Amino acid sequence: MADINSGTKISASAIGDGTAVPGAAEGGTDAAWDIIELLFFAYRDFVGDPDEVLLKYAFGRAHHRVLHFVNRNPGMKVADLLDILNITKQSLGRVLKQLIDQGFIVQKEGEQDRRQRLLYATPKGEALSLKLAALQTERINRAFGELGPGAHEAARRFLTAMIDGDNREGVLRQIARADRAKVR
Amino acid sequence: MADINSGTKISASAIGDGTAVPGAAEGGTDAAWDIIELLFFAYRDFVGDPDEVLLKYAFGRAHHRVLHFVNRNPGMKVADLLDILNITKQSLGRVLKQLIDQGFIVQKEGEQDRRQRLLYATPKGEALSLKLAALQTERINRAFGELGPGAHEAARRFLTAMIDGDNREGVLRQIARADRAKVR
DNA sequence: CAAAATATGTCAACATGGCTGACATAAATT
DNA sequence: AATTTATGTCAGCCATGTTGACATATTTTG
Numbered sequence: 001m002a003d004i005n006s007g008t009k010i011s012a013s014a015i016g017d018g019t020a021v022p023g024a025a026e027g028g029t030d031a032a033w034d035i036i037e038l039l040f041f042a043y044r045d046f047v048g049d050p051d052e053v054l055l056k057y058a059f060g061r062a063h064h065r066v067l068h069f070v071n072r073n074p075g076m077k078v079a080d081l082l083d084i085l086n087i088t089k090q091s092l093g094r095v096l097k098q099l100i101d102q103g104f105i106v107q108k109e110g111e112q113d114r115r116q117r118l119l120y121a122t123p124k125g126e127a128l129s130l131k132l133a134a135l136q137t138e139r140i141n142r143a144f145g146e147l148g149p150g151a152h153e154a155a156r157r158f159l160t161a162m163i164d165g166d167n168r169e170g171v172l173r174q175i176a177r178a179d180r181a182k183v184r
Numbered sequence: 185m186a187d188i189n190s191g192t193k194i195s196a197s198a199i200g201d202g203t204a205v206p207g208a209a210e211g212g213t214d215a216a217w218d219i220i221e222l223l224f225f226a227y228r229d230f231v232g233d234p235d236e237v238l239l240k241y242a243f244g245r246a247h248h249r250v251l252h253f254v255n256r257n258p259g260m261k262v263a264d265l266l267d268i269l270n271i272t273k274q275s276l277g278r279v280l281k282q283l284i285d286q287g288f289i290v291q292k293e294g295e296q297d298r299r300q301r302l303l304y305a306t307p308k309g310e311a312l313s314l315k316l317a318a319l320q321t322e323r324i325n326r327a328f329g330e331l332g333p334g335a336h337e338a339a340r341r342f343l344t345a346m347i348d349g350d351n352r353e354g355v356l357r358q359i360a361r362a363d364r365a366k367v368r
Numbered sequence: 369c370a371a372a373a374t375a376t377g378t379c380a381a382c383a384t385g386g387c388t389g390a391c392a393t394a395a396a397t398t
Numbered sequence: 399a400a401t402t403t404a405t406g407t408c409a410g411c412c413a414t415g416t417t418g419a420c421a422t423a424t425t426t427t428g
Contacts (some may be wrong), residue, residue, distance in 0.1 A: 031317035031334075032324040033256065034359055035336070038343035040249075042354050043227045044270070045348045060413060072217065078376065086228065089396045091415055093377065117422045133215040140216040143345035151345075152219070154338040158221035161327035161335075164229045171225050175218055246385055262405065275386055277406065299395045299404045 015087070049139060050132040057102075062095045064132055070105055071121040072131035072178040077110075078117055084174070106129060196316035233323060234316040241312070246279045248316055254289055255305040256362040261294075262301055268358070270314075288312060 029087055050064055057063075069084055070076060078096075096119075099105040104125035110116030121129060144151045163171055224271060234248055241247075253268055254260060262280075266273055280303075281290040288309035294300030328335045347355055 015359065029321065029325075031314065032321045032336075033317065033363065034340060035324050035343065036317060036320050037256075037355070037359050037362075038340060038347070039227065039230060041351065042343040043223065045351070046223060046346060062414060068220075072221075079374095087414085088416065089376075090378080090417085094414075097377095102368035113375080113425070115422095117376065121272075130215065131350060133217065133220060136220050137213065137216045139212070139346060140219050143342065145342055146345045151338075151342060152216075154335075155342045156218055156222060156341045157331055158327065158335060158342065159219070159226040161330045162221070162226035162323060162397090167225065167229070171221070175221050178221075179217065244384060263403095271385085272387065273405070274388085274407080280386075281406095295406095297396070297404080299393095303406065 020174075046136060046139060049135040053128075053132060053135065059098075060095075063099060065165050066092065067093055067104055067121065067125055067129050068097060068132070069117045071180075073174070074119045074120050074181055075108075078119065081119065099125070229322060230320060233319040236320065237312075237316060243282075244279075246275075247283060250279055251277065251283060251288055251305065251309055251313050252316070254303045255310050256365070256366055257358070258304050259292075259302045262303065265303065283309070 047061060051061075054060060054064055065085060066081065069081060073080070078089070078092070082092055085092065096105065100107065103122055106120050106122055107117040108120065110118055144155075160168065160172065230283065231245060235245070238244060238248055249269060250265065253265060257264070262273070262276070266276055269276065280289065284291065287306055288306050290306055291301040292304060294302055328339075344356065
C-alpha cells in the first residue's frame with residue numbers, strides 16, 4: 001500500500017502480499033528496505049546489459065560512461081566530463097586515451113580558448129554508444145510496457161527527486177541541453 | 185511521455201548487429217536517454233551517502249553490501265550471499281573475513297548441515313547496517329516527500345519492472361522474507 | 369609585459385575489489 | 399568407499415579508483 005507517512009515514522013511494507021510490516025524502529029524511523037534493495041538489483045541488471053558488448057571491444061564500464069557522456073555532449077570540455085563522472089583526471093586519462101587511440105573519440109582544440117581539448121564521439125564512437133544505449137532502452141521500455149501509461153513520467157520524477165538537490169538543476173540542464181544537441 | 189526525450193533514433197543500422205528494438209516499426213525508437221542518465225546520477229548519489237561513514241571504519245562499498253544482506257537475512261548461507269552479490273567466493277572471502285575479524289558478522293555451523301557457515305550480523309554489525317540504511321532512507325523519504333502520495337508504490341513498481349524477469353521472483357521473495365525475518 | 373591562474377596531460381605509486389586457477393578440508397550423499 | 403557439496407585459502411592478474419608531483423600551453427591579471 002502507499003504509505004508515505006506523516007512525521008518521522010515511516011513504515012515499510014512487504015512486497016508482493018501487501019502485508020504491512022511493523023517496524024523495529026530504534027530511532028523512530030523505519031529504513032526503506034524495499035527501495036534500497038530494489039534499487040540495488042535494478043541497477044545491477046541495468047548496467048549489466050552492456051557488459052557483453054563491451055567485452056568484445058575489451059572495454060569496461062568506465063569506457064562506457066565516458067563514451068556515453070561525450071556522445072551526448074559533443075564538444076564538451078575535459079573538465080566538464082570530470083565533474084560529471086566525479087573521478088580524477090588521472091583515472092579519466094587512462095580510459096580516455098584508449099578511446100581516442102582506438103578511434104571512438106576525437107579531441108579538438110577549443111576555438112575561443114585554445115587550452116581546451118573539446119571531446120567528440122566519432123561516427124564509430126557514436127555507433128557504439130547508441131548500441132549500448134539501445135540495450136538499456138530495451139529494458140526500460142519493457143518495464144514501461146509492463147506498467148501503465150504515466151510510468152515514464154513517474155520514473156523520471158522519482159529518479160530526479162533522488163538526486164542531490166545541489167546537482168539536480170545541473171543534471172536536468174545537462175540532459176535537456178544534450179537532447180537539443182543531438183537533435184540538430 | 186514526449187517532451188525531454190526526443191531526437192536520436194536507434195536504428196538497426198546504427199546498432200549494427202541487427203538487433204530488433206521492440207516498437208521500432210518505422211525505423212527507430214528513441215533511446216531513453218533521460219532515464220538512463222537520471223538512473224546514473226540517482227544511483228551515484230544514493231550509494232555515495234554511506235561512503236563517509238564507511239570511511240571511518242576503513243570499509244568500502246563491498247563491505248556495505250555484505251553487511252547489508254547478512255543483516256537482512258540472518259542465518260543465510262555463504263552460497264546464498266554469493267548468488268545475491270554475483271561475485272566469486274574469493275572476492276567475498278576478502279571482505280567477509282574483515283567483517284568477521286572486526287566483530288560485525290559471526291558465523292555459526294549449520295544444524296542440519298554442518299558444512300554450512302550461516303551468517304549473522306552481531307549487534308555491532310546490525311547497528312552499522314541500520315546506520316547506513318538510515319542515511320539512504322533519508323534520501324528516499326525526502327524524495328517521496330517531494331513527490332505526492334503514491335510515489336513509494338510507483339517507485340517500487342518501476343524498480344521491480346527493471347529487474348531481470350528471471351531474478352524478479354527471487355528478489356521479491358527475498359525482500360519479503362527478509363522483512364518477515366527482521367520483525368522478530 | 370611579467371606573473372599568476374587555468375586547462376590539460378603525464379609519471380609513479382598505491383588501494384580496492386573484481387577475476388581465474390589450484391588446492392584443502394570437512395561433511396553429506398550416493 | 400567413493401563422490402559430491404559447502405566452504406576456505408593461496409597466489410596472481412586486471413580494471414579502475416586514489417594521491418602527489420610536475421610539465422606545457424594558453425589565458426587572465428596586476
